[in-house]
Amino acid sequence: MTEQIEHPKNMAFWDQTFANRAWGQYPPEELIRFVARTFGKVPDRSEISFLEVGCGPGANIWYLCREGYRVSGIDGSQTAINQAKNRLQSERLLHETSAVDLQQGDFSMLPWADEAFDAVVDIEAVYANEMSVIVSCIAEIHRVLKCGGVFFGKMFGIQTAGYGTGRMIEENTYVDPSVGPCAGFGISHFFSEAELRKLFSSFSRLSFDWVHRTDHEGTVEVFEWLLTATK
Numbered sequence: 758m759t760e761q762i763e764h765p766k767n768m769a770f771w772d773q774t775f776a777n778r779a780w781g782q783y784p785p786e787e788l789i790r791f792v793a794r795t796f797g798k799v800p801d802r803s804e805i806s807f808l809e810v811g812c813g814p815g816a817n818i819w820y821l822c823r824e825g826y827r828v829s830g831i832d833g834s835q836t837a838i839n840q841a842k843n844r845l846q847s848e849r850l851l852h853e854t855s856a857v858d859l860q861q862g863d864f865s866m867l868p869w870a871d872e873a874f875d876a877v878v879d880i881e882a883v884y885a886n887e888m889s890v891i892v893s894c895i896a897e898i899h900r901v902l903k904c905g906g907v908f909f910g911k912m913f914g915i916q917t918a919g920y921g922t923g924r925m926i927e928e929n930t931y932v933d934p935s936v937g938p939c940a941g942f943g944i945s946h947f948f949s950e951a952e953l954r955k956l957f958s959s960f961s962r963l964s965f966d967w968v969h970r971t972d973h974e975g976t977v978e979v980f981e982w983l984l985t986a987t988k
């Protein structure tokens with residue numbers, strides 16, 4: 758384990774990861790379903806503003822831009838932000854520059870005004886932190902959502918392989934789980950439903966679904982919460 762992996766916010770670790778390996782380029786079907794169900798009938802998508810916290814190299818940003826929404830994203834990795842911008846540029850999705858705003862930074866301190874967004878999404882990014890960062894990030898998500906705005910998150914549950922392995926640094930948070938989807942990715946927090954209910958108690962209409970699947974010929978169990986919540 759290196760010093761960088763132990764950095765509380767994990768940023769240098771993720772920057773190195775994106776510099777050294779290719780990352781997924783396409784959004785998960787659960788995000789596509791959430792977007793279609795929530796905003797599919799809106800007549801003018803350019804009036805709907807999304808924020809993705811922990812956008813990485815932009816798989817979900819790319820999708821939201823292609824669908825015509827206003828899109829902002831933040832990630833701790835400058836390498837990832839550059840990769841996301843390059844992809845949008847090369848696919849001519851940056852022509853309307855005011856509609857896309859990608860920034861490098863820590864998502865526990867969001868650089869946007871109160872009530873700026875109709876929707877905020879977290880696709881397996883907030884989990885990669887210690888609880889103090891997770892708590893601040895959720896408070897920030899609440900702050901930047903409009904009243905009636907919606908959060909959608911996909912996060913690992915305690916039922917996921919690797920939970921309980923690696924070095925435990927606080928309840929449900931492990932550095933370098935030895936197996937499962939978080940192995941090799943530094944700090945990982947695995948959520949229980951009770952914990953998510955408490956963390957999102959300032960929101961209303963919490964709705965829990967989940968994906969429970971296996972990987973690698975049934976040898977790796979993955980449990981991902983699909984949480985929607987309204988401000």
Ligand SMILES: C[S@@+](CC[C@H](N)C(=O)[O-])C[C@H]1O[C@@H](n2cnc3c(N)ncnc32)[C@H](O)[C@@H]1O
Binds near residue numbers: 767781812813815832
């Ligand atoms: C597993 S990747 C997911 C990336 C993207 N959401 C996707 O679906 O491809 C986790 C991302 O969260 C970012 N991240 C983790 N902690 C962060 C923090 N405190 N502030 C900003 N970004 C963070 C990492 O840099 C990384 O890009």
